[in-house]
Amino acid sequence: MALNSSLVGTSGKVTFESPSNIALVKYWGKYGRQMPQNASLSFTLQNAKSITTCEYEVLEEQQEKIQLTFNFEGKENDAFANKISKFFLSIEDIFPWIRQIKFNISSENTFPHSTGIASSASAMSALSLCLCTIHEKVAGKLDDFFQHASMVSRLGSGSASRSVYPHLAQWGKHPNISNSSNEFAIPFGDEVDEIFKGFHDDILIVSKKEKSVSSTAGHALMDSNPYAESRYKSANENMSLLIKCMKEADLETFIEIVEREALTLHAQMMCSKPSYILMEPNTLEMINRIRKYRNETKIPLCFTLDAGPNIHLLYPAKYASKIDGFIDNQLIEFTQDDSIIRDRVGFGPQKTNS
Ligand code: PMV
Numbered sequence: 001m002a003l004n005s006s007l008v009g010t011s012g013k014v015t016f017e018s019p020s021n022i023a024l025v026k027y028w029g030k031y032g033r034q035m036p037q038n039a040s041l042s043f044t045l046q047n048a049k050s051i052t053t054c055e056y057e058v059l060e061e062q063q064e065k066i067q068l069t070f071n072f073e074g075k076e077n078d079a080f081a082n083k084i085s086k087f088f089l090s091i092e093d094i095f096p097w098i099r100q101i102k103f104n105i106s107s108e109n110t111f112p113h114s115t116g117i118a119s120s121a122s123a124m125s126a127l128s129l130c131l132c133t134i135h136e137k138v139a140g141k142l143d144d145f146f147q148h149a150s151m152v153s154r155l156g157s158g159s160a161s162r163s164v165y166p167h168l169a170q171w172g173k174h175p176n177i178s179n180s181s182n183e184f185a186i187p188f189g190d191e192v193d194e195i196f197k198g199f200h201d202d203i204l205i206v207s208k209k210e211k212s213v214s215s216t217a218g219h220a221l222m223d224s225n226p227y228a229e230s231r232y233k234s235a236n237e238n239m240s241l242l243i244k245c246m247k248e249a250d251l252e253t254f255i256e257i258v259e260r261e262a263l264t265l266h267a268q269m270m271c272s273k274p275s276y277i278l279m280e281p282n283t284l285e286m287i288n289r290i291r292k293y294r295n296e297t298k299i300p301l302c303f304t305l306d307a308g309p310n311i312h313l314l315y316p317a318k319y320a321s322k323i324d325g326f327i328d329n330q331l332i333e334f335t336q337d338d339s340i341i342r343d344r345v346g347f348g349p350q351k352t353n354s
Contacts, residue, residue, distance in 0.1 A: 001096035003058055003138055011057040014133045018126035018349040020048040020111075020119070021162045021169065022201055022304060022312050024258050025239045026265045029222030029232065034154050035182045037222065038235035039172030041242060042162045043314075045201060046346025048111045050119060052126035055104040056134050062099045071106035073113065084127070087156055094152060095131060097139055105130075111341055115205050118215070118306060124156030125149070125163035129349055150184040157215075161185040166348035167197050176240050193249035197345055198317035204331055205339035206282045206309040213269070213276050218307055221272035231268055235261070251316075255294075255302040258314065262305040269307070280309040282334035287311070289330050299323070317344070 021042040029037035059067070066088045070081035084105065088098050107126065109119050132142060132149045142148045146164050154161035154171070162169035167189030174180045189197060213221075222228045238257050245253035269276040283305070290303050290313065301315035301323060313331075315323055332338055 002062065003097050003100050007058045007138055008060050009058065010138075011055070012134075012137060013053060013055045013353060014130045015051065015053040015352045016126045016129040016133070016349055017049050017051045017352060018122050018129055018163055019045045019346050020050075020117070020122040021045055021159065022306070022314075023159065023162075024261065024304065025235055025242055026261050027158055027172065028219065028265055028268055028307075029225075029228060030158060030219045034158050036158060036172040037228070038232040039170065039174040039177070039180060039239045040159075040162070040235070041168065041170045041188065041239060042159070043196075043199060043201065043345045044163060044165060044167055044169060044348055045343045047343045048109075048117065048122065048203070048341060050107055050109050050122035050126040051352075052105065052107040052123070052130055054127070054130040054134065057102045058138060059100050059102055064099075066099060067102040069104050071104075073108045091131075091152060091155055094155075095135055095139075097135075101134070101138070115203075115208050115310075115339060115341065117203065117205075117310070117341065118159075118211070118308075120157035120215070121153075121160040121163045124160035125153040125349065128152035128156060128160070129164065129351070133351070147184050147186075150186075154184060158219075164349055165189070167345055168192060170239075174236060174239055176243070191243065192246035195249050195251075195316055196246055199345045200313075200315055200317060200320055200323070201343045201345070202313040202323070202327065203341040203343060204286060204311040204313060204327070204335050205337075205341070206280050206286070206311065206335060208336050208339070211308050212278065213307070215307055218269065218272075218276075222268065225268060225272050227268065227271060231264065234264070251300040255300060258302050258304050262303065265307065266305060278308055279305070283309045283311060286331050286334050293326055293330065297322075301326075 021044050023042040025041045027036045027040035066085040129149045150161045150164045161171050162185040165187035169185040170188040171185035173182050242257045304312045
């Protein structure tokens with residue numbers, strides 16, 4: 001689609017900061033065009049984020065290829081530029097003007113590159129928010145900006161669909177959640193008790209190594225996993241249970257479900273063909289210590305895991321100083337180089353210029 005000729009030569013710049021998120025009910029397994037096999041729910045984080053700037057210029061006519069340069073953390077990065085060009089081509093049906101724009105994109109993360117922390121959720125959501133802003137400049141207003149940004153983010157990385165809202169986001173059609181959709185995430189902060197908006201997430205880095213299996217490959221393994229169907233069913237059941245206990249601030253049930261979800265994700269990888277063990281011995285040692293500390297102190301802290309060995313320690317804000325002591329005395333020795341990313345539930349993306 002050619003853009004209105006009056007736009008030719010116009011240019012602009014948009015910057016978005018967008019956070020990572022941590023799933024409480026995990027998405028693992030997909031079909032079709034990045035559709036989830038089960039519903040998922042996540043905390044939006046505050047400190048671990050990507051900051052992405054897109055400079056754009058409207059060209060005279062559509063180009064054969066995507067016109068794009070990409071700068072990551074101060075250096076030109078052709079590998080990322082190629083990935084983004086492919087992504088842009090794949091969403092040409094959504095942004096038919098995308099080959100008539102010259103992009104100059106730069107991005108950085110607030111968290112160190114080699115911490116084993118996946119940046120796809122923050123990076124893809126920041127980029128999609130920039131694209132939706134450019135769309136509004138060149139092609140007209142979107143009915144629901146954040147819903148559209150969530151849908152575009154999903155096409156870049158499924159979990160990124162949940163990064164565009166404050167506090168909590170839910171993604172994936174679920175019979176008990178009106179407005180839920182496989183196409184985009186919906187905001188969920190207002191559906192739970194206030195205590196959860198103050199939750200902390202201390203990310204204890206057990207290993208800074210790259211993931212041993214990419215999430216694309218991990219999702220694909222679910223297609224031949226003999227337990228896949230029962231996993232999808234139990235994830236949707238856990239979603240119903242989790243929503244109920246989060247409305248009621250029932251932390252005991254919250255802890256039980258969140259930890260079971262994390263371990264179930266890892267169990268799926270253990271029984272895939274081929275099978276993968278994504279935890280390290282230090283991950284298990286920390287899990288045992290967290291459970292022991294909880295039993296002894298009755299402090300409602302729990303862990304969750306991504307598809308890797310690092311521990312996310314989740315707890316209500318008022319226990320922060322006690323948990324600091326627990327980390328220093330009992331957990332830090334099991335991290336690589338004393339690495340911790342201290343994070344908490346956050347306010348969602350922010351546009352920092354236009
Ligand atoms: O968004 P992807 O395709 O990288 O998948 C990520 C899946 C998990 O992080 C393991 C779980 C989740 O729901 O975020």
